[in-house]
Amino acid sequence: MIRLENLTKRYGGFTAVDDVTFEARPGVVTGFLGPNGAGKSTALRMVCGLTPPTSGRVTVLGRAYRDLPTPAAHVGTLLDAAAQHAGRTGREILTLAAIAAGRPRTRVDEMLDLVGLTADESRRRVRHYSLGMRQRLGIAQALLPDPQVLVLDEPANGLDPQGIHWMRTLLAGLAAQGRTVLLSSHLLHEVELVADELVLIGRGRIVAQGTKTALLAGTGSVATTPEPARLAEALTRAGLVVRGVDGDAVSVDADGERVARVALDAALLVTDLRPAQGARLEQLFLELTGSADRSAVAA
């Protein structure tokens, strides 16, 4: 369980995290989504007691992070896969993690197996690792303590689609055991695949939050037709609101049956008809990305 309450971080006049309140619950994978520089990493560092908040508070398992007796045993963190001593081997980094959390050394090999790093790769220095390998090592490091709570900053960064699928299965399994998983991402499709609940942040503020189903549920349908202009006209005549025409696709605020009847009455061919999946969230995300990019400030 992680709770952020009115969490705010200011750097001089710049507000990196602005009055953020949400909860990552046990049994659920919570996705923290936002464009680069939206304040995700700053918020996650505040969760782990590394960045002091300007105001507000965070609790992990009901306590401030620094009041956890052995945080390394209860909270698995991956805050930056690049933040490793380049001269250490992957195996050594996991061995240090095992010592820190008071876990047996056998966990090191278990974790290497789990993330798919070979024995040979584990003896190489991290300097020679690819981004994807570093990411896998970081995930292994976070999971090694068998923690109740996972805090992962951009864990899917650098993973191929197969790797992202693997991570989804892994994190869903961990959440199903009653663990709390909070991860961040700047890619909508990535977090869509992995998370159950979403918190969308832009320029430090939360702009949307809820279950993935609720946020991605489309209102309306998208119909594909060889004659989009005529279909749009027919739909408007039937009193429906046409949101837009994109090539041969017509977006409309109505369910599929209604659209099909209008098309049938107008004797128009429809080649594809489906609910408008996630259109709203995607739109929101694109707007955020656009405006955040213009005022991008490195956090």
Add this chain to the structure above:
Amino acid sequence: MSTATTAGSVTVTPGPAPIPDLAGAPGVPFARLVRLESRKVVDTRSGRWLLVTIAALVAVALGLVLRFGEPGDLTFGMLVAVTSTVLLLLYPVLGILTVTAETSQRTALVTYAVEPRRWRVVAAKVVAASWWAALGLAVAVALGAAAHGIAVLTRDVPADWSPAWASLGGFALSLLLAVLQGIAFGLLLSSPALAVSAYFVLPVGWVFVANLTPGLRRIGPWLDPSSSGEILVRGAMTGTEWAHLATSNALWVALPLAVGLAVLSRREVK
């Protein structure tokens, strides 16, 4: 966990994960932090090479003294004093690097997430660096003994194994102070290059300025640790010199250490 089974590619602990009962649980054992920090000194190539370099330089210095030194310089006590010069020069660098690597290699993100009470990490670093310094001292004394043995056999030097306890104790204390000063400078300056150069340049600059300023020259030994430090290694300390050692190290070791800890406890770790 030993009960973990593998289902597909996911390690699954059977049943729901237990909710930890945190009330009254003890914190991270200090011995565990020391073990971590001590391991981190030697688990990189740079760390290991620093120790190997120190040992090699000690051997070279002893070799030079054996070859060119006066017979009177080849007693066991004198040879150990030769090794102390090398150790006192280079061990502070080890102290500096144990602290600055956390920022330059960005491992601080992990280190201070493991132990958010950051002063305990620094305390563990002090103990770990001191442990490696103690080991270095033992090796240096052994090499000094070997060198004296060679001198007795090859250069007709009378055997003199008197260990000069006062001098050896002074050597150990100097080494501890040097490591502490390295850690303090590392905390204060966080960049390895900056901390190392400051460590070597500032005292020289200080002596230079103090010699030009009549007021400072008079109180020099109270503020400059090198003068009492030299007497400490010779094992010839008197009351006044102990006082000099205390005040000068308060300025060069305790003060930067205190300021460094205060800065670290508030600093944002990125």
